[in-house]
Amino acid sequence: MLPFNSLPSSLILTLLISLDSLGGLSYGAPNPIAQPLSIPLVRRSQKPRDITELGTWAKKQRLALEAKYGIGQTSDKRSSGMNLLTNQNADSSYFGSLAVGTPPISYDVILDTGSADFWLAGSNSSSIPTGIPTFDTSASSSFVDLKTSFSIRYGSGAAAGTLGSDVVQMAGFEVSNQTFAVVSEVSTNMLTTPVSGILGLGWDTIAASGVKPFWQVLAETDGLLDEPVMAFQLTQYIDDSSARSSEPGGTFTFGAVNSSLYTGDIDYQDIPDGSAGYWILQLKTLNVQGQSLTLSGTSYAAIDTGTTLVGGPSSMIASLYSQIPGSAAATGEYDGYYTYPCSTEVSISLGFGSSSNTWSIDPSVFKLAQLSQDSCLGAFFELSSSGSSTPEWIVGDTFLKNVYSVFRASNPPAVGFANLSSIALAMNGADGSLPTPTIGSVVAATATGAGSDRAQSSGSRTGGSVPIQGLFILVASCLLGVLLQ
Ligand SMILES: *[C@@H]1O[C@H](CO)[C@@H](O)[C@H](O)[C@H]1NC(C)=O
Numbered sequence: 001m002l003p004f005n006s007l008p009s010s011l012i013l014t015l016l017i018s019l020d021s022l023g024g025l026s027y028g029a030p031n032p033i034a035q036p037l038s039i040p041l042v043r044r045s046q047k048p049r050d051i052t053e054l055g056t057w058a059k060k061q062r063l064a065l066e067a068k069y070g071i072g073q074t075s076d077k078r079s080s081g082m083n084l085l086t087n088q089n090a091d092s093s094y095f096g097s098l099a100v101g102t103p104p105i106s107y108d109v110i111l112d113t114g115s116a117d118f119w120l121a122g123s124n125s126s127s128i129p130t131g132i133p134t135f136d137t138s139a140s141s142s143f144v145d146l147k148t149s150f151s152i153r154y155g156s157g158a159a160a161g162t163l164g165s166d167v168v169q170m171a172g173f174e175v176s177n178q179t180f181a182v183v184s185e186v187s188t189n190m191l192t193t194p195v196s197g198i199l200g201l202g203w204d205t206i207a208a209s210g211v212k213p214f215w216q217v218l219a220e221t222d223g224l225l226d227e228p229v230m231a232f233q234l235t236q237y238i239d240d241s242s243a244r245s246s247e248p249g250g251t252f253t254f255g256a257v258n259s260s261l262y263t264g265d266i267d268y269q270d271i272p273d274g275s276a277g278y279w280i281l282q283l284k285t286l287n288v289q290g291q292s293l294t295l296s297g298t299s300y301a302a303i304d305t306g307t308t309l310v311g312g313p314s315s316m317i318a319s320l321y322s323q324i325p326g327s328a329a330a331t332g333e334y335d336g337y338y339t340y341p342c343s344t345e346v347s348i349s350l351g352f353g354s355s356s357n358t359w360s361i362d363p364s365v366f367k368l369a370q371l372s373q374d375s376c377l378g379a380f381f382e383l384s385s386s387g388s389s390t391p392e393w394i395v396g397d398t399f400l401k402n403v404y405s406v407f408r409a410s411n412p413p414a415v416g417f418a419n420l421s422s423i424a425l426a427m428n429g430a431d432g433s434l435p436t437p438t439i440g441s442v443v444a445a446t447a448t449g450a451g452s453d454r455a456q457s458s459g460s461r462t463g464g465s466v467p468i469q470g471l472f473i474l475v476a477s478c479l480l481g482v483l484l485q
């Protein structure tokens, strides 16, 4: 999702649409208790990137060898880790888990490359919907109240609270003093159980708090990561009529890419000069039904895992649908969207930067919803003309679930795409068990709904993979809080 100040007002209206009102989707019985799952963490040998890092590398090699033979102290560091995701409400959003505090308690959070602040719903608030697991600052011995107010507005709502600092752990990595917001006010529909907050994975330059995000702190720690990357494989359930409200969501890999999830090479395209803030790429090619459209303006696109659909300039969206016979601008609450005949298979592909590759969107993914017998709603919608400092396009999960996507922090900052492997594609629509909240290296208790007892952490620390028993509270009737975040 993009912070509010970068979104045009027309989008805010479109945010009011929910799949509830679109109909045509149904969910089976919820799976009440997730199976415990073991999350393997990866150790890889680190190759020095340049001479200045050689010392760090050499030290790490020595410590690793000493540790292997039981010499000296064991390093708790890892070069990469992963987090299994959950797909919420038929591809509406994807969340992962992290843990906060001492003892660590795990929370589910939306992983959002389109914003850069981390916040959790606080327990000291009456505006947090019941059933949302909340963070109790008094239950963490390491929490520091920074007594600084925080507020952020997204297209889909707002959140406000206070900044604090605590231990944050995710995918096997830890930042001991990460600043984040404990939110006491949040708009209706910003959080859908069991999600407790948002983890912004954009750059500090767009952080409302001004705080350097968790991922960036780690990516800028010399010698820590195998590669300075975050990679996503997102699953697809939108075309599965029996999809449950929570389904396996794919994989978030931190510090490395997972070669079993993609084929060929990752096609990295640099973020245009000075644009690191959002993960921006220049949209260079837009093919619709075999026709290549002429793009206008800079065509900067924010690559945004926290947005469900794809938004673009009105004129470009109009010319896109003009290639689809029988399409028409939708009206009323669907203003900004277009309908088209459901019998039409819409093939769209996008190309970025200087690459000659284009990436196709599955026609069944483009078909956002069926409104009537032969009227379907397309997943590309209009953003009215935006300010010069904001991207013209927001490329969300409608696109990202068709590819393996990699967000690279340096050498230079870039976003890369690759085709999904058959292993990854086999996860689409599959009946898998839901991931259990995990933080990789430390056994954590799982936060439960407000008012419930919290389990205690075992506190044991290990260097390997540790299963974390978690409980997902699924609300069958809760179809969708937010279509776009
Ligand atoms: C919430 O926090 C405020 C400020 O720290 C405090 O004054 C108030 O008593 C707290 N309320 C509850 C219910 O804990």
Ligand SMILES: *[C@@H]1O[C@H](CO)[C@@H](O)[C@H](O)[C@H]1NC(C)=O
Residues within 6 Å of the ligand: 176, 177
């Ligand atoms: C956080 O901890 C690190 C390492 O202990 C330290 O270098 C850094 O200054 C701390 N940052 C803040 C904001 O306290």
Ligand SMILES: *[C@@H]1O[C@H](CO)[C@@H](O)[C@H](O)[C@H]1NC(C)=O
Residues within 6 Å of the ligand: 040, 042, 082, 251, 253, 258, 259, 260, 261, 423
């Ligand atoms: C890569 O992904 C596969 C499929 O999800 C998984 O089984 C494997 O553990 C992952 N490997 C690494 C190194 O993370």
Ligand SMILES: *[C@@H]1O[C@H](CO)[C@@H](O)[C@H](O)[C@H]1NC(C)=O
Residues within 6 Å of the ligand: 263, 264, 267, 357, 419
């Ligand atoms: C991705 O897969 C498509 C369809 O199989 C293929 O046409 C295309 O060349 C592949 N792209 C890359 C970069 O491998």
